[in-house]
Amino acid sequence: MTSVEVKTEAEDSGPGGYAAARLHLLQGEAQSGPPRRAALAELTDDWLAGLFKADAAGVRGAALVAVGGYGRGELSPRSDLDLLLLHDGSADAAAIAALADRIWYPVWDLGLALDHSVRTLGEARKTAGDDLKVQLGLLDARHIAGDLGLTASLRTTVLADWRNQAPKRLPQLRELCEERAARQGELQFLLEPDLKEARGGLRDATALRAVAASWLADAPRAGLADARRRLLDVRDALHLATGRATDRLALQEQDQVAADLGLLDSDTLLRQVYEAARTISYASDVTWREVGRVLRSRAVRPRLRAMLGGGKPAPERTPLAEGIVEQDGEVVLARAARPDRDPVLPLRAAAAAAQAGLPLSLHAVRRLAAVARPLPTPWPAEAREQLVTLLGAGRATVEVWEALEAEGLITRVLPDWERVRCRPQRNPVHTWTVDRHLVETAVQAAELTRRVSRPDLLLVAALLHDIGKGWPGDHSVAGETIARDVAARIGFDRDDVAVLASLVRHHLLLIETATRRDLDDPATVRAVAEAVGSASTLELLHALTEADALATGPAAWSTWRASLVADLVKRVGAVLAGGPPPVPAAAPATVEQERLAIEAYRTGGPVLALRAQTEATEPGAEEPLGVELQIAVPDQPGVLPAVAGVLAMHRLTVRAAELSVMELPDGVSADGATVSGGSVLFLDWRVAAEFGSLPQAARLRSDLVRALDGTLDIPGRLAEREAAYPRRRGAPAPPPRVTVAPAGSQLATVIEVRAQDAPGLLHRIGRALEAADVRVRSAHVSTLGANAVDAFYVTGPEGAPLPGADAAAVARGLEEALRG
Known part of the structure; x- marks a missing residue:
């Protein structure tokens, strides 16, 4: 059925016809995305206009107006209908009330959510002045039926008030956005994001429209419309999959939503959501920075003009590095800078901005992205030094890195970054996506550079330690190969390349060994010493382990874990120095x-x-x-x-x-x-x-x-x-896995269990080991988020390690017991 046929059916059949036509439209496979939202808004407009015209006989000076999301024509399957019955006050109040009832009740009868109000033009204007959210909704007012001039007067008046009040209203709007972000989190990192309320979501996209309407500043347009469309498409599919008016993309709904959108899997879905959220978040950062600059300029300009006798003051430009200056609180390119001849300029600008704690100007980043020459292979020494300087700037690195990434400069200098960009991490222990976790690890490592003799290797290892997560198989093994290639490309010598590759390969070695192995067993310490190879690498690996855990999330690091790792490092250090491990x-x-x-x-x-x-x-x-x-x-x-x-x-x-x-x-x-x-x-x-x-x-x-x-x-x-x-069931957990750690100990057989944490899990493991007639010599149990990672040192009844076949049989039996 075409949109014209759907519309005709609705008009011919009244409210029942509208319900049938609406259902037909939502279930049709031919339309989705913007066409379906537009068709649903048009269908609803026609139905409501029909209700208004049928019941407005004798009522003059009234109009039915769509506001908010409905005013923008963004009707998702379960969206509220935001309606304003506007009148000029000339009609009898009872007649206006009766007209409102004859419109509202058919909407309620169909089970549609309705946000409604009845106001005169003066009342609407006063309410908007008192309530910022009402004013934002009226900015998108759209005429449905009745007195078109009344709707036009509303739009003209509201827009004029908004532009006149922008110096006061925009800071209030920014505060609302920041409060919502603190409450809902950042959309681009959440496993179960709220598509509307979280930072980088649809609310922020609407706020950017409001800023543009103020004529005070405008958002970067590149990619913004596509990002908004992507989030709306996901919300449409979510509404259809759940049958509810929800904006939270819960784990159990993600596979269905991905399938409905024709995507490969839920990870692909989340990655697209994260990319859209990053576009909106970055546009928000740039826009609010510009709003602040304009408002500061307006406050200062009258005084400066008075001091200068009415002349226009020239902006101050403070040199930061070759070709880089600070102007008006941002880092910009110097007038003499030649990005087309200076391939190091993007990294030099980023390092200068991070070290100064200043944002990179949008214009500067876009110019660098447009004309900067690619770096040669291997990189010149200055480029490598500027990268290390950028990574060593601490918390200021994040904002600068995001600015470079928004314009594609990161993947230009580090092509392997594309595989980890916006990649979700399903383990709830992780706070961030893979790429942001790598940057956060570098931020944490910057605090630890005084502890190591080669801070440059620590910072680069922090940036690359999970780079293999974009590839199949063990990410540490894949990451070692990638790190070796990247390190050689950016100009490290052969020895340094080997150290960086080793750090990436073994970045989990210390924490896993310390929490899952018996440190009193000589085989444990000896195996770590053989893997690490040198005291200098051990020093770097210790700092990398701490930075990685701190950047993972609050569940990944504690005083207890730190003490276990420090104890292991002390023992391994003694072996590497040529002596025996310290005796406990x-x-x-x-x-x-x-x-x-x-x-x-x-x-x-x-x-x-x-x-x-x-x-x-x-x-x-x-x-x-x-x-x-x-x-x-x-x-x-x-x-x-x-x-x-x-x-x-x-x-x-x-x-x-x-x-x-x-x-x-x-x-x-x-x-x-x-x-x-x-x-x-x-x-x-x-x-x-x-x-x-x-x-x-x-x-x-x-x-x-x-x-x-x-x-x-x-x-x-x-x-x-x-x-x-x-218990509430969410997304299905991966099956348990039980393995035998080869050469884990000379005194016992090490059996490692990885399973979804649940009440009684350790009891079931203990019963299965008892049933296998093995003796638990020691156990090392840890919980990371929803995952239990346990290691058991077991022997036979006589106290000796199990033969290989017997150990494999115990592991198989334990895994079968846990699966059951």
Whole structure:
């Protein structure tokens, strides 16, 4: 059915015909995007005009006006209808009210959302003056039916008021945009973004239209219309997929929305959304900067003219670098600059701007993008130095980098950047997209350059460490190859290229080893030392590890993780220096641990201790991290699944855990007690309450005693809880993966588990290992967002590592148990 046929059906059939024609239009495959939105707006206009004309007999001086999104003709399938019944006050109030009812009620009867008002021209103008949001909506007023002159008067008056009040209104609008961004986040980085409210979304695009309407400043037009259209297309598909008036692109809807838009997958969808959001965000930054400049200029100009006797002052230009000057709070090109002859000029301008903490002028960036010569291969030394200077500027690097990227200059100097640009990261631990994470890592690394002898290598490694995420397979392996090529292209010598490639290849080595391996096992330290190769590389890798974690998100780094990594670095450093790794203090490590172990051995039962943890966030301030739960139990089968099950029953989330065997020698303990030798399992857990407060230690101990003697049915209790309180299901999680780490230890077999974190997961792992008749010598449990990454050092009943075939069988059985 064509749009003309749809329109005719609506006109012939009244409200019922409109509903049928609307449904036909939305379900049709021939139209989508702007044509469908325009057709839906036209169809709705005709229906509402018909309602108005049928009921407006005898009512003069009235008009039906579309405002807001409907006024712009941007009707998504579930959009509100924003309507104003405007009148000149000459008609009887009762007649106007009756006319309004005869329009509003058919809209409500069809289940359409309606934002409506009835006002005179004077009332509309006063309300707009009092309420900025109303004024913004009226800027897009569009005539539907009635007195066209009345609608024209409204538009003329509102636009005149907006332009006259722009010096006061635009700062208010900017404040609204900033408050909304702080509340909703940045669209270009969110896994479940709000297409309308988040920074870089449709609200910001509308704000840019309002700024342009003020005639005070204008937004960069390149790509802006396409970005707005893309977000509207996604919102259309989202409305149709959900059947709801929602602007939040939830994870569970993304595959369907991508399919409806003809895209490959949800990652492609998010990447297009992020690209659109970046275009709008960058345009917003440039526009608001221009608004501020104009308003400052207007405030200062009268005084300057008075001082200069009415003459026009020349703008001040302060040199920053060769060919680069500061003018009016921005970095611009000097008049004598020749970007067509100076290939280093873009990097020199970016470095100067970042070091000065100033934005790059839009005009300067566009001129550089248009005429700058490409850099030769390998780069001249100055180009490499300017890149390092840009990366070392800290937080100011981000804004400058985004300006270069908006005009395509980043992918011109680093072509491999295209694969990571706007690439989403599905792991909720990550705050940023891949490309922004790389820049954020460089920002964090800039704070650590005083700790290393080669800060240039640290900064470049930070920028490249995840560059392989745009390629299939292990991103560290792919990244090593790319980093080697990039490092040679930008002019590093052979030795430096090898170091950068090694840093990218092993950028996860320290954090993964420190949190998932037994540092007391000589094989652990020796393997890291062999991979790193030199003390100078270890120094760089330590700083890169910290910068990478800090740039990932709050869940990726803590005082505890930092201490584990520092301990590993100390041990590896000793090996690289030619000596043995530092020997840890003999267990038990503390008097408190020794006391718990002795009491457990004496009583023959579990002993628990709870202790609140804090982390220093700044001098004099501490942030709560959760609770440390220490448990000592005489060595016996079933301890791990019993403890994990009891914690899950009490709704305690395990953030991290360490399990080790403590051998109590014969003799006198620290507290003077006489001890006969024996083995005690010591579990050090970091837990947090899922709901409410923590249970008492006595209750935990009581349930643990019952779990160990078999009188507490933990699987049954967990199943009952799951049935009573089913969890909300989002996007399907990837299946669990269980692997055997080759050569992970000479004393035990290392089995690594990666799975979706869930209540009772550790209990299920423990039961499966018990069923496999293996002994857990030590365990290293960590949670990163929704992912559990656990390593278990296991032996056979006789205490020796498992043969290869047996280890593979245990891993297969554990994976099958977790899949089930």
